[in-house]
Amino acid sequence: MFVERESVCVLGGGSTKYGKLDDSISDITLQASVGAIESAGIEPKEIEAGYISNVFGVADKQVHLGPVVMSNLGISECPSLSIESACGSGSVSFREAFANVAAGFYDAVLVTGTEKVTHTGTDWTTTYFSYCSDFFYEGQAGASFPGLFASMARAYLHEFDATEEDLASVAVKNHENGVLNPKAHLRKKISIDDVMDSAVVASPLKLYDCCPFSDGASSVILCNEKFAKEHSKDYVKVIGSGRGGSPAALQGREQLTTIPSTRIAAEAAYKMAGITAKDVDFAEVHDCFTVAEVVDSEDLGFFEKGTGATAARNGDTKLNGSISINPSGGLKSKGHPIGATGVGQVVEAFEQLTGKSGERTVNDAKIGLTQNFGATGASCAVHIFESV
């Protein structure tokens, strides 16, 4: 049976600063939500459902965040829920909201991603984050995420024409962009030498190849186009959405230099949007480690397999390069509050496509893409946005 769907739009976006925050998880979630509501020019009571994404609410002793946020917004009657898909939670929450608006269940919904972990310290965070791996095969065997991504990096350097300096160039580029982003966690220009000289975390990955642990919250208002037109001229259309999965443990994969879930999600999103990778002007991708951005850039179809590192080395992915990757600074510089990251990428796409991204603006951008995965890419969602 043919199901006719609503055209879905992003009407507004808000974020806290990413970094080490003092406020509670409830407070930062509220702050980002209020930011999105004000950006959209709507009243809280126009929101018909709340989609929260969060992984470790236990860290700040607040699980079941949805009703707390709705109550604090003065709309306690509004249904809400929390979605978790490890570091890919934000994009999956966005996808569920998209599906519900597309299906006409709601006219307008709130999507807020949030995480508060830095107060727990590095030991707690590293340990708990490892619960997002396939713990039986990975976490309990001592394989934390830096180690798992180091395996991917080692494989990449072995298989292709790539050097550790090429990976470092990803970090350098993302820090360059992050300096221009007032909300970014690490606003500091760095050099290839800085990366190469930083402490080895899990060879070949060094400290500056790794994104930081961050607190932060990001929020968007999603609605149908009729609702959007009635409220603002500053909205963008969601033209593509795709999700995919990979074997949860790295040992179950045929190759370490590609992430199956990204390819599946991207194929679905491009198909829905009716475009190819060539049509994308900028992309916010999941660069939890430098090697991840290189692999992403290939899996998303921007570069041929094995040439992503060369492209990074040559500056093709810089702001206003042939494809601008992570104009926000990405997870590496902007920061990675894991439940918020996927929603923060959408905020960046919204701001880029509505002329709100200041000095880090991608010139003449019409189409942006976001890619956000969980763990080593066991889950992934890709979304595509178009300016109106």
Add this chain to the structure above:
Amino acid sequence: MFVERESVCVLGGGSTKYGKLDDSISDITLQASVGAIESAGIEPKEIEAGYISNVFGVADKQVHLGPVVMSNLGISECPSLSIESACGSGSVSFREAFANVAAGFYDAVLVTGTEKVTHTGTDWTTTYFSYCSDFFYEGQAGASFPGLFASMARAYLHEFDATEEDLASVAVKNHENGVLNPKAHLRKKISIDDVMDSAVVASPLKLYDCCPFSDGASSVILCNEKFAKEHSKDYVKVIGSGRGGSPAALQGREQLTTIPSTRIAAEAAYKMAGITAKDVDFAEVHDCFTVAEVVDSEDLGFFEKGTGATAARNGDTKLNGSISINPSGGLKSKGHPIGATGVGQVVEAFEQLTGKSGERTVNDAKIGLTQNFGATGASCAVHIFESV
């Protein structure tokens, strides 16, 4: 714009036993999922998305459960996610799956709720469960859930013609039903005196007024009707779905003897189904404490406000009473693995309406309802099922 929707069906259901389980959270989640798949007579590869509900994956060190389950089912490419809405997680996950199938995004999906906490001990569980309250106003002030529901019970006994013995009769009835349920946690007949003589947990609630902490997993296959017809004659239709919210903290409510989210969710579900409470043959409701079932039975429209306790006293809610409430044994006797409970209710509805519920069968049942809430009802979802 009118959006035509698919008719959504439950094609199969499976559950582990509820109780104290030795297997890991990944294993029990897989066991229930396989049970549902076999019950539906489908192959894993026919599943297009996995909806997991779980609250405290951290208790057994496995968060990001979806990809692990999908990988263990041999369908790692299949997208998945986890949904949390405290003790109401299962029904909310079911609702998201329902919405996606209704909208035509997927033909068939897996919905599996799961929880594994008993190995952590009562202190851990009581503390972590309190994170599901509005922790700022409740949990950190020492208000754990028995205390919060005791406030509701105290208010109910004060306002209406009801006694502690009436509340006890809910426990007695649910244990009667649970004895007939091979999957139930507490299969033991009890008397009013047993309840009245049990240890006071939070006056007026005594130990036997409270549901147990349980491990367990429950799973269903949701699909469109074309898919259902092609696979089996044993399916039921989902004819109503509603969600609602309440002020997160009890102190924000105007009354303690009604749960706003239940009323909102029920109104929406009845409206979608085109029926009233009078048409319902049995209901699986959220009886985390005996008082909750009494309040639920009024909020769902089965009895006038203030008469639910009398109805329980008079046996109206017994198996094959005027309205059979919790034929499975409910949370009180069947058990309450918090992420699984809402899905387990749907398994019961499926089994009741397809002639698979053995000795606890509600005679000539055509329409069943499930109601599952989070915390003190800060979130709630109601679903209505019809036999074919």
